[in-house]
Amino acid sequence: MSKSENIDNTSNELIFGSANPNAIEVKDLRKTYTGKKIIKEVKAVDGISFSINKGEIFGLLGPNGAGKTTIINILCGLINQTEGDAFVGGYDVKKDLSKIKELIGVCPQQAAIYQYLNAKENIELFGNLYLVKKEEINKRMKGFLDLLGLSEASNRKAKKYSGGMLRQLNLIIALISDPPILFLDEPTVGMDPRVRRTTWKFINSLKETNKTIVLTTHYIEEAEALCDRVAIIDYGKLVAIGPPKELIEKHDCKNLEEVFLKITGRRILEGI
Ligand SMILES: Nc1ncnc2c1ncn2[C@@H]1O[C@H](COP(=O)(O)OP(=O)(O)O)[C@@H](O)[C@H]1O
Ligand SMILES: [Mg+2]
Numbered sequence: 001m002s003k004s005e006n007i008d009n010t011s012n013e014l015i016f017g018s019a020n021p022n023a024i025e026v027k028d029l030r031k032t033y034t035g036k037k038i039i040k041e042v043k044a045v046d047g048i049s050f051s052i053n054k055g056e057i058f059g060l061l062g063p064n065g066a067g068k069t070t071i072i073n074i075l076c077g078l079i080n081q082t083e084g085d086a087f088v089g090g091y092d093v094k095k096d097l098s099k100i101k102e103l104i105g106v107c108p109q110q111a112a113i114y115q116y117l118n119a120k121e122n123i124e125l126f127g128n129l130y131l132v133k134k135e136e137i138n139k140r141m142k143g144f145l146d147l148l149g150l151s152e153a154s155n156r157k158a159k160k161y162s163g164g165m166l167r168q169l170n171l172i173i174a175l176i177s178d179p180p181i182l183f184l185d186e187p188t189v190g191m192d193p194r195v196r197r198t199t200w201k202f203i204n205s206l207k208e209t210n211k212t213i214v215l216t217t218h219y220i221e222e223a224e225a226l227c228d229r230v231a232i233i234d235y236g237k238l239v240a241i242g243p244p245k246e247l248i249e250k251h252d253c254k255n256l257e258e259v260f261l262k263i264t265g266r267r268i269l270e271g272i
Contacts, residue, residue: 024086024214029048053212055211057228059222106174107174111163112170137176150168167187178209220256229242
């Protein structure tokens with residue numbers, strides 16, 4: 001596909017920077033934090049390589065501090081890597097960030113919401129920033145609010161929302177420009193089990209729109225329920241990668257938690 005073609009929302013064809021690339025590719029990626037205030041340098045990402053296919057829901061699973069957010073932040077261009085390469089939609093994060101920004105939606109770990117606006121006003125604001133047409137904003141907003149069960153609360157100011165509702169609102173905002181690639185950093189933190197399940201169903205339904213979704217989680221159940229493949233990360237290194245079922249079978253375990261335990265000798269939730 002050539003660079004000059006436009007994004008065709010009707011067919012959901014992705015327009016990528018090079019011929020038939022993976023949606024995302026990471027090669028020997030490293031991020032080391034150093035500085036006057038840091039006593040010992042931190043190898044937050046320590047030589048990780050993987051690729052993600054178009055249309056895949058891909059999970060970065062690992063305990064707190066494993067390096068998941070750092071990887072997402074590099075892929076979104078929020079921070080620079082120390083070494084290695086990262087490509088999003090075939091574009092190099094070091095060279096073509098503006099192209100990448102046209103392709104991605106981001107739901108950051110910390111909710112980015114205007115507390116004194118209600119849900120609808122927040123969504124409209126971000127939709128306008130992304131230059132989405134008014135009718136499109138309204139159509140998408142209604143659909144997403146309904147699917148997530150937020151319609152009734154949508155005229156209430158965001159400062160009155162629970163943590164889970166704020167995350168749902170952030171998810172809608174990340175989707176308002178209908179991006180082909182979506183990054184969700186701990187999308188269901190702070191949600192009660194019922195809301196979490198509604199949100200899982202919603203994220204799963206996005207598969208039908210052929211989006212590539214990269215999500216981070218420390219919930220094993222979430223990774224198993226949602227992800228086509230997971231990369232299990234520990235201390236900045238990739239310790240396993242594959243479809244949850246295959247990993248479980250390969251390591252002769254009952255679930256992904258056991259896989260992690262078998263490989264690292266620790267439980268994922270121990271570090272949290
Ligand atoms: N700005 C920073 N300065 C120094 N260390 C950092 C910074 N951001 C993250 N780290 C460290 O990098 C490691 C990975 O963090 P992070 O990517 O946030 O992990 P995760 O998202 O898996 O919980 C942790 O040890 C964390 O303390
Ligand atoms: Mg994180």
